[in-house]
Amino acid sequence: MMRPEVIAAFSQALLTARAAGTPVTPPADCPTYAEALAIQTTIQSSLGDVAGFKVGTLPDGPPMLAPIPTFRVFDSGAEIPSPDMAGVELEIAFELIRPLADLPLHRLFRPRLVMELVDTRFAGDDLGPLQKMADMQLNDGLVLGPVLDGWDGSDFGTLQVRMTGAGRIVLDGAADVPGGSSLGNLQLFLDHIGDHCGGLQPGQHIITGSLCGLPWFPAGSTVQAQVDGFGEIMARLVAR
Template sequence: MIAQPSFSARLIEARRDGRRIAATDGPATIDAAYGCQAGILAALGSGVAGWKVALPPGQGAVAAPLPSVVTVTAPARWTWGEGLAIELEIAVRLGRDLPPGPISRADLVAAIDGWVFGIEMVRHRLESGSAAPFPCFLADSLANDGYVVGPAVPADIDLAGRTCRATLDGAALVSAPAVHPQGDTLAPLVAWAAVQADRCGGLKAGQIVTTGALCGLVPVPGPGLVEATLDGFAPIRIAVLPAA
């Protein structure tokens, strides 16, 4: 009998060829999910450019690494694939390593070297997407496909009254108020800094950390020029190219 590829191996192939896979034989625990993340990162031959951190209901703080091989600075190019979407976000760049353990919000602010407006590239590699068993979704890096770093924004930026907008070749994809899911862009990072249960080295100086979409998930229906803006700042431009 030929052995079936492991869940991690199937996720790696899904990253490479754009397929979606069933969430079968996946990790049953959060700890095992972090093991899958580390194995996938190693298979990609990539370092960690940063983190996607989140506070999903009922789960506590979780994180997924942003692979350095798919973390770029705007303007950027990206290859379109079925299910591609974007999230408009605020991210921070760490100015020093953060060892695991409780940290106050004020001390976290002091450890930040800069704030940016960025775009997370999102693609589910699981057929059931975020409805999959949570350890499987976490193993799939919370559907992260990459990150585009945009313009600098003021420290601890006030989002009140600002609007997120995105277009594809000039056609509107979204126009909505900028609202963070927790009401505080740093709340997920404060919670994750205390845990750091990952298998990829933890929070390090120079890394980008993003903490949640400001206007939800925005599907990109096809190739073209994506322009994303947050009121008051330069647009992020991403040339989304047809698949080869």
């Protein structure tokens, strides 16, 4: 049974943090998985349209899911209003190009190189997995890079990557998709999303996990990456 008071407390705290632009202390009670999804629904209703979703494994039970708001989607190279420190994760996404149907995945989706923007609305270094999930799994937006045209449905497990930012090399060499299979992560998402936050719709993207861990960059940084087969992507972080 869900606890309306926990959903309300988390939703209010997260809305307050977003309005003020500064993290807040999370409520004392940790949400359940179902409550975290309900909190996401409440927050997303205040943020507008959904541009896509992120997916990842949790220590136990069903996967982490979180919506990505449309108003925080940027083209590669655009200036991105950012907090003092922003996380940037390089990922492979899949864009749904037609309504879901009983078809092979390569006829429903096209791969795209993206960067996920990361921020937290809760203060503290010891947040639990479901507290993070309630906070959209720390998502703060998405940068859209090049599409891989002519995709034949092959999986992505290990890719050759070079990523730099704020004057340092973040990654230069082989990088593994979390779990070893981007298609496996996509299918995990499809198996669990249902109608959460409107369900998956054409034009939305599913991001499948970071190739580079979670590096953080100060506002004013330019983060660039190149992935063999996909091309180049850039995030220009500017102070809000």
